[in-house]
Amino acid sequence: MTALGAVTVRSQVEVALDRFGGHVVELSTFTGLADQREHVALRFAGPSEVPLVRVHSECFTGDIFGSARCDCGPQLEESIARLAEHGGVLLYLRQEGRGIGLYNKIDAYVLQDRGTDTFEANRLLGRGEDERDYQVAAEILTTLGVRRIRLLTNNPDKVGQLRGFGVEIVEVIPTRVHLTPDNAAYLRAKAEAAHHALTIAPGV
Ligand SMILES: Nc1nc2c(ncn2[C@@H]2O[C@H](COP(=O)(O)OP(=O)(O)OP(=O)(O)O)[C@@H](O)[C@H]2O)c(=O)[nH]1
Numbered sequence: 001m002t003a004l005g006a007v008t009v010r011s012q013v014e015v016a017l018d019r020f021g022g023h024v025v026e027l028s029t030f031t032g033l034a035d036q037r038e039h040v041a042l043r044f045a046g047p048s049e050v051p052l053v054r055v056h057s058e059c060f061t062g063d064i065f066g067s068a069r070c071d072c073g074p075q076l077e078e079s080i081a082r083l084a085e086h087g088g089v090l091l092y093l094r095q096e097g098r099g100i101g102l103y104n105k106i107d108a109y110v111l112q113d114r115g116t117d118t119f120e121a122n123r124l125l126g127r128g129e130d131e132r133d134y135q136v137a138a139e140i141l142t143t144l145g146v147r148r149i150r151l152l153t154n155n156p157d158k159v160g161q162l163r164g165f166g167v168e169i170v171e172v173i174p175t176r177v178h179l180t181p182d183n184a185a186y187l188r189a190k191a192e193a194a195h196h197a198l199t200i201a202p203g204v
């Protein structure tokens with residue numbers, strides 16, 4: 001296990017999420033995170049003894065504009081709805097493009113439009129298939145006093161890495177499968193190449 005450095009809360013403010021029913025959350029920022037990026041935590045009030053946690057990787061195109069190429073936007077909306085109902089924590093990690101950044105992700109989209117799948121496209125750009133490291137997620141949860149969680153994800157690497165960084169995951173809760181004709185190839189690649197827990201009917 002990698003040792004976690006001293007991380008502290010930098011600022012905490014209340015924010016009302018008008019796009020999500022006006023739900024009020026506590027937004028935290030941090031000092032001393034391993035990668036020095038501006039990751040954010042949103043805490044939703046709620047009764048759950050073991051908090052529900054969503055570790056969401058930034059997707060500029062999907063989260064902000066609702067791009068149909070991926071399922072990030074619907075997953076974020078589903079997560080916020082579930083957190084608003086049950087309480088818990090949303091970590092919004094600045095890991096655009098599975099860690100390769102926005103411009104590289106758009107370069108990868110160009111390759112995907114020529115028939116390459118999402119993971120192979122990263123490799124053709126000279127990058128890793130998935131460059132994300134979840135140490136910062138563990139650091140943030142520890143700083144917020146959250147040690148045992150129920151994790152909302154379909155990604156086995158997220159589960160394995162977080163456990164490796166000392167987070168106790170008592171339950172892995174899958175998100176719904178937000179399948180459309182536009183994102184079917186992307187979801188199929190996630191299921192087949194990265195073993196995401198996504199059941200996709202053939203022929204979609
Ligand atoms: N490089 C690259 N990144 C992508 C692509 N499509 C989405 N992303 C990024 O992938 C990240 C989301 O990863 P996903 O694999 O969709 O989901 P996940 O976080 O691994 O798994 P879940 O927890 O189940 O949502 C975000 O950072 C997106 O910006 C793509 O085609 N290429």
Ligand SMILES: [Zn+2]
Pocket residue numbers: 059061062063070071072073
């Ligand atoms: Zn996306």
